[in-house]
Amino acid sequence: MxxxxxxxxxxxxxxxxxxxxxxxxxxxxxxxxxxxxxxxxxxxxxxxxxxxxxxxxxxxxxxxxxxxxTSDFERIILLFTLDPAERDACLASQSTKSSSSNWIFMEIACTRSASALLEVKKYYHSRYKKSLEEDIAHHTTGDYRKVYEAFAHITCSVQLLFPLVSTFRYEGEEVDMSLAKSEAKILHEKIKDKQYNDEELIRIISTRSKAQLNATFNHYNSSFGNAITKDLKADPGDEFLKLLRAAIKCLTTPEQYYEKVLRLAINKMGSDEKALTRVVATRAEVDMVRIKEAYQKRNSVSLEQAIAGDTSGDFKRMLLALIGAGDI
Amino acid sequence: MxxxxxxxxxxxxxxxxxxxxxxxxxxxxxxxxxxxxxxxxxxxxxxxxxxxxxxxxxxxxxxxxxxxxTSDFERIILLFTLDPAERDACLASQSTKSSSSNWIFMEIACTRSASALLEVKKYYHSRYKKSLEEDIAHHTTGDYRKVYEAFAHITCSVQLLFPLVSTFRYEGEEVDMSLAKSEAKILHEKIKDKQYNDEELIRIISTRSKAQLNATFNHYNSSFGNAITKDLKADPGDEFLKLLRAAIKCLTTPEQYYEKVLRLAINKMGSDEKALTRVVATRAEVDMVRIKEAYQKRNSVSLEQAIAGDTSGDFKRMLLALIGAGDI
Structure with a gap:
């Protein structure tokens, strides 16, 4: 909502x-x-x-x-005014120049609908005269990647990001319960053996429909005693595992993923205006009502109060207006 | 044409x-x-x-x-009568049950335009209630794959087929010559070291636009003395290398690829009616005129004569009509 x-x-x-x-x-x-x-x-x-x-x-x-x-106010006005497909294409294109790119690629790949993601790809063609896929693949493989590996563990992330971004995911509600069962078992085996970048594990997460994945993860939880995201916390410092957990959250409970991004952005010393801007500008017309509920529940304070206490001026007024707390 | x-x-x-x-x-x-x-x-x-x-x-x-x-005549009539997107979706879906599937997946991925491939994916959603990508990935990874590995070398082919099928390739004519140069060099290094399934090599072939790849392969040829497809002939029995060479041909000179499929289908003992049917039904409205030229040039006999000598009855009449040699 x-x-x-x-x-x-x-x-x-x-x-x-x-x-x-x-x-x-x-x-x-x-x-x-x-x-x-x-x-x-x-x-x-x-x-x-x-x-x-x-x-x-x-x-x-x-x-x-x-x-x-100027400054943060300029950024949120520009980002919000853009058409959603254009906005995502810009975010992705800017990301190819940044080290936190993987997170933005992942967000776009996992939280947008298949048709919205397709519009991003079409806009990317017309604007940048190349494909989103080639930029992501180029950014996350080979020599180009090595530059970043010094300060971020980007190894292997192409194996995850590329299929996540490129699949034209089915969006129907049909669920194959026996497939959910067999694939939950595969996931559990791979995770137990710490084969986190195993091709089958990535194949399941990057190609199955969101409804099917939801059934698979539910089955995982009830058969093996833990949520899959919990079992993927073996090494909290591993960037690839973080990205994988975040992708699973984005595919099944995006409001919880975004609640956490907002929480970290607001609690950070000096706060992370870029993240705050991105989440508010991209979700205000999608599911911000749910994100606000998740925020209130997790932090015992409303997102409105948290943002009001953490930002100021026109930037604050714009953020509050977009999350539905402005007065007109 | x-x-x-x-x-x-x-x-x-x-x-x-x-x-x-x-x-x-x-x-x-x-x-x-x-x-x-x-x-x-x-x-x-x-x-x-x-x-x-x-x-x-x-x-x-x-x-x-x-x-x-009945029989071959039934197959070509049905296949040709289908809408192109529907036909490709059916071919792909049937392929998930066959051992020669990789070739059909590759053909569809590399010879169709980005928008035609997208239509196939949309039709696949509506008809099969799942994505083409998930079926290909499922078919070419893990346990399911092992069944086929006994009689076909399918290992690694998912690494190639999945990105080929899933990328929404840019179709403009713009070429970045310095990129062509640097990527030709990368390709040459990987091939020299026999790293045929290296992720960078696959990234380049599966994500760059056809115009860009053409420039890259031209640069490869003039800088390193051989066509890339020639350098990829190191081990003629290696199925992965065969598929990779065929993909490169499909991306740059599809008429030569199809000429060879037809030649092998016709010269085979008893001829391969399925391949003949597939090529004629899928290319009659696309580039069959060029394929016929390539056939004549390579075999010193026209495709019409070759088909007429190799088939009979209604099946023959339908094939000839579709390649423009029927009379009405």
Missing amino acids: ASLKVLNHPPSPSEDAEQLHKAFSGWGTNEQMIIDILAYRSAAQRNSIRKAYKEAYGEDLLKSLEKEL | ASLKVLNHPPSPSEDAEQLHKAFSGWGTNEQMIIDILAYRSAAQRNSIRKAYKEAYGEDLLKSLEKEL
């Missing part, structure tokens, strides 16, 4: 575009007006505003926003 | 459906009429005929054809 509050009868896209243009004019920028418009429009509406803006003023709205805004 | 001869002004789909229904009625089946209709209609037209037939007679045309026809 989305936390985004979309107006029932919003102004027309050209009226919104005009108001935004006014917000950029004169002395200083009217940040509040930018929030009041962009944080209360759906992806389709924001797209129409961008088109109307381009037609009226001859410049991409994103470009204008980039000129007017 | 397609060899299929499509009528400029064909009868309406319901007239065609009626004629087909007549062909099934009375004493015996009118095979010639079936050929005269189905072998001279485009995929879109055949689809419309199927719809019209279903509306008029309440049965899927494919079902009726199945009842009326």
Whole structure:
């Protein structure tokens, strides 16, 4: 469930575009007006505003926003205003230059629907003139990878990330219980033998439908006494195991995965604005209501209070608006 | 270039459906009429005929054809009448039960366009309630695979087949020449060290665009003195190497790959009707004109003559019609 509050009868896209243009004019920028418009429009509406803006003023709205805004507030406005497929493609492309890339690739691969992921790939083709898969594979194999291995354990992660990103996963609800049983057994055997990057284990996790995986993990839990993610905690410092556990969470209970990302981002000394921005901008229109519930449950404090206590100014106002705690 | 001869002004789909229904009625089946209709209609037209037939007679045309026809003629009529995405999905699904599956998976992965391959995956979801990727991965890993390893060297082929099938390849014509140069060097090093299933080698072949690969292989040829497919002939009996060479051919010169499949199918004692049928049914609307040119050049005999000498009856008439050598 989305936390985004979309107006029932919003102004027309050209009226919104005009108001935004006014917000950029004169002395200083009217940040509040930018929030009041962009944080209360759906992806389709924001797209129409961008088109109307381009037609009226001859410049991409994103470009204008980039000129007017700075720092964390700029980042969240730009990221949120983008169309979801475009946003994910940008996040992925930026990630190919960063060492925390694997997490973002994994999030995109495991929490988006098959059709949404396909839209990301199509946008990636048209924008970057290459495939998402080749960039991820290139980034996570060979010489290029060795640069990063010094400070991150990226070895083997291509074996996991590539199939996760590239599979066009089936999304139906049908479950084959005997398959769930036999594959739970395979997973348990591999994990018992510490063969965490075994090709069968990765094959199951990266290709089976989410409904099927859910059944398999349930079967694992009831047959072998532990949740699979618990059995994968053998070596807490192992980056590959961390990524594997996170992928399993993203595939089955994404709200719990995102709750943890937010918790770590907020509790961190100085807080991790990039992570906070990414989660809020990408989930506000998807499942932020569930993420807020998970947050409240785990931290005994609401996400609104946690964000309000940890951020300030326009950045704070925008975050709160997107998680449904702004007033309009 | 397609060899299929499509009528400029064909009868309406319901007239065609009626004629087909007549062909099934009375004493015996009118095979010639079936050929005269189905072998001279485009995929879109055949689809419309199927719809019209279903509306008029309440049965899927494919079902009726199945009842009326037998043997090789049945197989080619059914296979050709299917929509391309549906046909590939059926071929792939049947392949998961056969030992020559790897070749068909590879053909579908490497010779179809990215968008055509995507249609196959979508059809696979809707028809089989699972993903093509999971079936291929399941078929080519683990215990299931071991059954086949006794009579075919399938080891490692999942490492190649899975990324080939799952990548949504970029299809633009842009080429990065410095990348072509550096990746040609990587390929040459891996091949020199006989690391044929090295992850970087597979990453390059399975993720780069066809235009980019073409540039890389050209660079390989001019820098290192041999075509890459020649250097991959180290061990002619190695099934993995055979598959890798075939994949490279399919990605860059599919007509040469198909010429060879046809040559082997026709020259075989008793000929390989299944392969003949598959190639003709899948390429008649794509590049059969080029395949015929390659065949003539390599065998000093036309494909028409070769097929006419090797097959007979309605099967022969249908094959010839599809390769553009029938008369109407």
